[in-house]
Amino acid sequence: MASQGKVSRALFPVVVVALSGVVLILLPLLATGWISFMVGVPGYGTYTLANYLQVLLDPFGYRVLLNTLLFALGSTAMALVLAAPLAWSVARTDLPYRAAVGFLLGMVLVIPGFLQGMGWALMLSPNIGILNRALIELFGLEEAPVNIYSLSGMTFAQGLSLVPPAFFILSPVFLGMDSSFEEAAFLSGASKLRTFLRVNLPLAAPALVAAAIYVFVLSFALFEVPAVLGFPDRIFVFSTMLYFFVHIQQGTLPEYGLAAAYGSVVMIVSVLMATYYAKLVKQSRRFVTITGKGRRGKTLSLGKWRSLAFSVVSVYFILALVLPMLVLVYYSFLPFFKLPSLDAVSSFTFKNYVNVYTRQGARPLINTGILITLVPMAVVLVAMPISWLVVRSRLRGRFVIDNIAFLPLAVPRIVLSVSLLYIALISRNLIPRVLRRITAPLLKPALFGAWFWIMLLSFREVTMAVMLSSADSIVFPAQIWVLWNRALPHDAAAAAVMLAGIALILMLVTRRLIQRLSTPGGF
Amino acid sequence: MLSIKRLTKQFEVPGGSIRAVRDLDLTVEEGSFFVLLGPSGCGKSTLLRCVAGLEQPEEGEIRLGERLVYSARDNVSVDPEDREVAMVFQTYAVWPHMTVFENVAFPLTEAKKKRFPSAQVAAKVKEALVLVRLSGFERHSAATLSGGQQQRVALARALIREPKLLLMDEPLSNLDAKLREEMRDEIKELTRSLGVTTLHVTHDQIEAMALADLMAVMYDGKILEIGQPEALYRNPGNRSVAEFLGRTNWLSGVVAGNGTVTTEMGLVKCPLPNRAGPGSRASLGIRPEWVELTAEPCQSANSFAGTIEGRMFLGDAVLYWVRVGESRMMVKTTLTEFSIGSRVSVVVPAERWVVFSETA
Ligand SMILES: Nc1ncnc2c1ncn2[C@@H]1O[C@H](COP(=O)(O)OP(=O)(O)OP(=O)(O)O)[C@@H](O)[C@H]1O
Ligand SMILES: [Mg+2]
Numbered sequence: 001m002a003s004q005g006k007v008s009r010a011l012f013p014v015v016v017v018a019l020s021g022v023v024l025i026l027l028p029l030l031a032t033g034w035i036s037f038m039v040g041v042p043g044y045g046t047y048t049l050a051n052y053l054q055v056l057l058d059p060f061g062y063r064v065l066l067n068t069l070l071f072a073l074g075s076t077a078m079a080l081v082l083a084a085p086l087a088w089s090v091a092r093t094d095l096p097y098r099a100a101v102g103f104l105l106g107m108v109l110v111i112p113g114f115l116q117g118m119g120w121a122l123m124l125s126p127n128i129g130i131l132n133r134a135l136i137e138l139f140g141l142e143e144a145p146v147n148i149y150s151l152s153g154m155t156f157a158q159g160l161s162l163v164p165p166a167f168f169i170l171s172p173v174f175l176g177m178d179s180s181f182e183e184a185a186f187l188s189g190a191s192k193l194r195t196f197l198r199v200n201l202p203l204a205a206p207a208l209v210a211a212a213i214y215v216f217v218l219s220f221a222l223f224e225v226p227a228v229l230g231f232p233d234r235i236f237v238f239s240t241m242l243y244f245f246v247h248i249q250q251g252t253l254p255e256y257g258l259a260a261a262y263g264s265v266v267m268i269v270s271v272l273m274a275t276y277y278a279k280l281v282k283q284s285r286r287f288v289t290i291t292g293k294g295r296r297g298k299t300l301s302l303g304k305w306r307s308l309a310f311s312v313v314s315v316y317f318i319l320a321l322v323l324p325m326l327v328l329v330y331y332s333f334l335p336f337f338k339l340p341s342l343d344a345v346s347s348f349t350f351k352n353y354v355n356v357y358t359r360q361g362a363r364p365l366i367n368t369g370i371l372i373t374l375v376p377m378a379v380v381l382v383a384m385p386i387s388w389l390v391v392r393s394r395l396r397g398r399f400v401i402d403n404i405a406f407l408p409l410a411v412p413r414i415v416l417s418v419s420l421l422y423i424a425l426i427s428r429n430l431i432p433r434v435l436r437r438i439t440a441p442l443l444k445p446a447l448f449g450a451w452f453w454i455m456l457l458s459f460r461e462v463t464m465a466v467m468l469s470s471a472d473s474i475v476f477p478a479q480i481w482v483l484w485n486r487a488l489p490h491d492a493a494a495a496a497v498m499l500a501g502i503a504l505i506l507m508l509v510t511r512r513l514i515q516r517l518s519t520p521g522g523f
Numbered sequence: 524m525l526s527i528k529r530l531t532k533q534f535e536v537p538g539g540s541i542r543a544v545r546d547l548d549l550t551v552e553e554g555s556f557f558v559l560l561g562p563s564g565c566g567k568s569t570l571l572r573c574v575a576g577l578e579q580p581e582e583g584e585i586r587l588g589e590r591l592v593y594s595a596r597d598n599v600s601v602d603p604e605d606r607e608v609a610m611v612f613q614t615y616a617v618w619p620h621m622t623v624f625e626n627v628a629f630p631l632t633e634a635k636k637k638r639f640p641s642a643q644v645a646a647k648v649k650e651a652l653v654l655v656r657l658s659g660f661e662r663h664s665a666a667t668l669s670g671g672q673q674q675r676v677a678l679a680r681a682l683i684r685e686p687k688l689l690l691m692d693e694p695l696s697n698l699d700a701k702l703r704e705e706m707r708d709e710i711k712e713l714t715r716s717l718g719v720t721t722l723h724v725t726h727d728q729i730e731a732m733a734l735a736d737l738m739a740v741m742y743d744g745k746i747l748e749i750g751q752p753e754a755l756y757r758n759p760g761n762r763s764v765a766e767f768l769g770r771t772n773w774l775s776g777v778v779a780g781n782g783t784v785t786t787e788m789g790l791v792k793c794p795l796p797n798r799a800g801p802g803s804r805a806s807l808g809i810r811p812e813w814v815e816l817t818a819e820p821c822q823s824a825n826s827f828a829g830t831i832e833g834r835m836f837l838g839d840a841v842l843y844w845v846r847v848g849e850s851r852m853m854v855k856t857t858l859t860e861f862s863i864g865s866r867v868s869v870v871v872p873a874e875r876w877v878v879f880s881e882t883a
Binding site: 178180181183184185186187188189190191192194198199202203205 | 575576577602603604605606607608609610612613614616618619620629630633634635636637677680681684
C-alpha cells in the first residue's frame with residue numbers, strides 16, 4: 001500500500017494537467033448547453049425552451065438534417081471505398097511507389113479543406129469554373145454541364161478529402177494483421193477469393209466499421225467544404241447553418257441560443273456514435289493480434305493488377321491534390337479570368353501575391369507560423385497525461401475521462417466561441433490510440449505515424465479555427481476566407497498557394513524529424 | 524512421401540541477402556514422424572513454409588509422393604491451397620471471429636476441392652473434436668479459448684481433411700511447461716494412431732527426441748545430421764550435434780595409443796576414431812547422466828578422485844559439479860547423499876565416451 005501512495009504522489013502533476021485538460025474541453029461544451037436555454041443579447045438573456053421548440057418545429061432544420069445526412073453518408077462511403085483498398089494495397093502488396101502514397105495523403109490531409117473547396121469551385125462553378133467554361137466552348141453547350149455548387153458536388157469534394165483520415169486509421173490495422181490467419185486458410189484448401197471473403201474481410205470488419213463511424217462523425221461536423229461549395233446556392237448542412245445563425249444575417253442579432261440548441265442536439269447524437277466507435281475499436285484490437293512471434297504480413301504480388309491499381313491511385317491523387325492545387329496556382333498568376341492558353345500564360349503576373357502582402361504586411365504570415373508551431377505542442381502536452389491516465393492508471397473514473405476526451409470530435413466547433421487552446425484539443429481524441437501504441441515498443445513505426453498525424457491534424461484544425469474566430473485578417477487562413485468572400489478569387493488564390501506552400505514545408509520538416517527519430521538508435 | 528532436393532531459399536534484406544535454407548536435401552518416409560531440430564533462426568520455419576508453398580524458394584525441387592509441387596528448373600510451383608498439406612502454426616492462427624465448430628469445419632466447407640454435405644461435416648467435426656478432447660466446445664467462440672485449447676482446435680483443423688502431410692511449426696512453444704508435455708504426448712499418440720506423415724519443427728531437444736521416429740539437426744540453413752533420436756544422442760556425428768542434443772562434459776587430450784587418451788584428468792580409456800593415431804589431438808565428450816559417483820575410492824580403469832563443488836536438486840535427479848584435477852565435470856545421478864566438499868570417485872565407462880579428432 002505504501003508504494004501505491006508513493007506512486008499516486010508522483011502521479012499528482014499528471015492528474016492536474018489531465019484534469020485541467022478535461023475542464024478545458026468540458027467548459028465550452030457546458031457553455032453550449034447553457035446558451036441553448038437562453039434568448040436575447042448574451043449577458044442579458046432570459047431562460048427559455050423556445051430554442052428547442054424551434055429546433056423541433058422548424059422545417060428548415062429538417063431539410064438541413066436531411067442534407068447533412070446525405071452529405072455525411074455520401075462522403076463517408078466515398079472515403080471508405082477509396083481508403084480501404086488503398087490502405088490494404090499499401091500495407092500488403094507490391095503497389096508501385098507505396099512510400100509516396102503515405103506522403104501524398106499527408107499532403108491532402110494537411111492542406112486545409114477550404115483550399116480544396118476553392119480549387120473545385122474555380123474548376124467547376126457554373127459561372128467561372130475553368131472546366132465548365134472549357135466544356136461549354138468545346139462542345140458549344142448552352143449551360144455549364146457540371147455544377148459543383150450542389151449537394152453532390154460538396155459530397156464528392158469532401159469524400160476526396162476524407163480519404164486520408166480513413167487511410168491512416170486502417171493502415172495500422174492492415175499492417176498489424178498476422179498473416180498466419182490467411183495462410184491457415186490457404187492451407188485448409190481455400191482459394192484466395194474465399195480466404196479474402198471468409199477470413200480477411202471479417203477480421204478487418206470491426207476496424208472498417210470503426211473507421212466508417214469515425215469519418216462519419218467527422219464529416220457531420222466538417223465546415224470548410226460545405227461552406228465554400230454550399231453558400232453560393234444556399235445549400236446548408238448543420239455546421240454551415242450554425243455559422244449562418246451566428247454570423248451572416250445583417251440587421252438581426254446573431255442567434256446564439258438557437259445555434260447552441262442545434263449544437264447540443266448534434267452533440268448528443270455524435271457522442272452516442274463516438275461511444276459506439278470506441279467499443280468497436282476495442283473489439284477490432286482483440287481480433288488483430290500483434291504478437292512478437294507473429295510474422296509481418298507477406299507482401300502480396302499484384303501481378304497483372306499492378307498497373308490498374310496504380311492508375312486508380314494516380315487518378316485519386318490527381319483529383320484530390322493535383323487538379324485543385326493546379327487551378328489555384330493558375331488563378332494566382334492571372335490578372336483576371338482567362339481560359340488556359342498561351343495568351344493567358346504570357347499575361348501571368350505576381351500582382352496578386354504583392355496584393356496579399358501590401359494589404360496586411362507580413363503580420364498574418366508570422367502569426368500563422370507561431371500558431372502552427374505552438375498549438376500542436378500544447379495539444380501533446382495536455383493530451384499525453386489524459387491518455388496516460390486512461391490507459392495506464394487504475395484511477396477510478398478514468399473511463400469518464402476517456403469519454404470526455406472524445407467529445408470535441410463530436411462537437412461542431414462553430415457553436416463554441418472558443419479559445420485556441422481548446423480548439424487544438426479537438427485532435428486530442430487521437431491520442432489515446434497513439435499512447436496505447438507508445439506502450440507497445442513493437443509498434444514504433446506505427447507510433448511515429450500517429451504522432452505525425454496529430455501534428456498535421458492540429459495544423460489543419462488550427463487554421464480552421466482561426467479562420468472562423470477572427471474577423472480581421474490577422475492570420476493567413478482568415479485572410480484567405482475574407483478575400484474569397486469578397487469575390488477576389490485571384491488574390492485569394494495567391495494567398496491559398498502560399499498557405500499550401502507552408503503546409504508542404506511543414507510536412508517535409510515533420511517527416512524529416514520522424515525519419516530521424518524512428519531510425520534505430522535515433523532515440 | 525516428402526522429398527526435398529537441393530533446396531535454397533534466400534531473403535533480400537536491406538544491405539544484402541540472408542540464405543535461410545542452403546542447398547538442403549531431405550526425405551521423409553510415408554507414415555513417419557520426422558522432427559527438425561535447430562536453434563532459433565536456423566531456417567526451420569522457412570523450410571517448412573517452402574514445403575507448404577507459403578514461401579517461394581530460388582533453387583531445388585520438392586515432391587509430395589509422386590507429385591512435383593515445386594521445381595525451380597521446370598518452373599513448377601503449386602499454390603499452397605492445392606498442395607494438400609496441413610499446417611499447425613506457432614501462433615495457432617485460430618480464427619477469432621469463428622466458433623470452434625466453424626474453425627474445424629472450414630477445410631471441409633470452404634476448400635476448393637471436395638466440399639462435403641453438411642451432415643457429413645457435422646459428423647467429421649464431432650469426431651475430430653473427440654480426438655483432440657474438445658467435445659462440447661463446438662459453439663464456443665474461438666476468441667475465448669485458452670492457449671492449449673486453441674492449439675487443440677488448430678490440430679483438429681489440420682487433421683480433419685486427412686492431409687497427406689502434416690506440418691507443425693513449434694506448436695508447443697507458446698504453452699506452459701506442464702501443458703507442453705501433455706500436448707506432446709497427445710500429439711505423438713494421435714499422429715501414430717492416424718498414421719499421418721508428419722514434419723515437426725522445434726528448438727527443444729527433449730521434445731524432438733520424444734516425438735521423432737527420425738530426426739535431423741539443422742544449423743545455419745543446413746542439415747548437420749539425420750538419425751534416430753537414440754542413435755544421435757549416443758553417437759553424434761560431430762560436436763555440434765552432440766551439443767544440440769543435451770549437455771556434455773568436454774575434455775581435450777592427446778592420443779596415447781592403446782585406446783587411451785592423455786587428458787588433464789589423467790589417462791582416459793575410450794573408443795578411438797579410426798584416423799586418430801598416437802600423438803594426434805582429440806576431444807572427448809561424456810553426458811552428465813553417464814558418469815557414476817561412488818564414495819569409496821575405486822581402482823578400476825577410468826576412475827578418478829574428485830571433490831564435490833556444486834549441487835543442484837532437480838526433483839528426479841541431482842546435478843553435481845565435481846572437481847577432478849584441473850577440470851570440472853557435471854554429473855547427473857539419482858544419488859542424493861553427497862554434499863559440497865565430499866570426496867568422491869568419478870567413474871566413466873569406457874564405451875560411453877564420444878571422441879572426435881581435433882584438426883589443427
Ligand atoms: N520474410 C523474411 N524476410 C527476411 N528475412 C527473413 C524472413 N523470414 C525469415 N528470415 C530470416 O531467415 C532466417 C531463418 O528464419 P526462420 O524463421 O526460418 O528461422 P527459425 O529456425 O524458424 O527460427 P525460430 O526458431 O526463431 O522460429 C533468419 O535469419 C530470419 O531472419
Ligand atoms: Mg520459426
